Amino acid sequence: MSDETKQTATDPAQAPADPAPATPTELGELRAKAAKADEHWDRLLRQAADFENFKKRAARDRQDAIRYANESLLAKLIPILDNFEMAMTAAHNAQAGSADALKTGVAMIQNQFKAALVEAGLEELDATGKPFDPNWQEAVSHQESAAVAEGQVLQQLRKGYKFRDRLLRPATVVVAKQPAAPATEAASPTP
Secondary structure, eight states: OOHHHHHHHTOTTTSOOOOOOOOHHHHHHHHHHHHHHHHHHHHHHHHHHHHHHHHHHHHHHHHHHHHTTTHHHHHHHHHHHHHHHHHHHHHHTOOTTOHHHHHHHHHHHHHHHHHHHHHTTEEEEOOTTSBOOTTTEEEEEEEEOSSSOTTBEEEEEEOEEEETTEEEEOEEEEEEEOOOOOOOOSSOOOO
């Protein structure tokens, strides 16, 4: 083997080079960067743990909100239930002539109940005399009427209700139609 071949095999460009020893300044910089990297890693781990805790807390809060969504509505309905129970007790112990007082009490309970429902967002749909709208009303029949225009609600059989902008129950209505033309004699005798 020639000297040239030996030199190529042991050429420092091809063989792994031993790193030059680091100076104390470079070592200090590396230690500072390693400390900074450790600090960032710890901060990342803490933020990841905080985010996981936040997600768990948000899910728990969402479940509680769903579970107790009707709490305030029920709190408003409990006094009405109490008043109905008192009315039933009064009806069982009623004396002759106290029917008017019982009617007045039940009417007051009805108004209290309606007020609680309206406050919760319930709205009555009164369709009487209005044009028929299949989005808010359910027609159960048609009735001939000369007094009310065709397609108008002639009679409301059951009130409809909506919760804010969402329909809960359509109003059940009877829709007016034009009366049939009176039948004329088909074969009238000629004089």
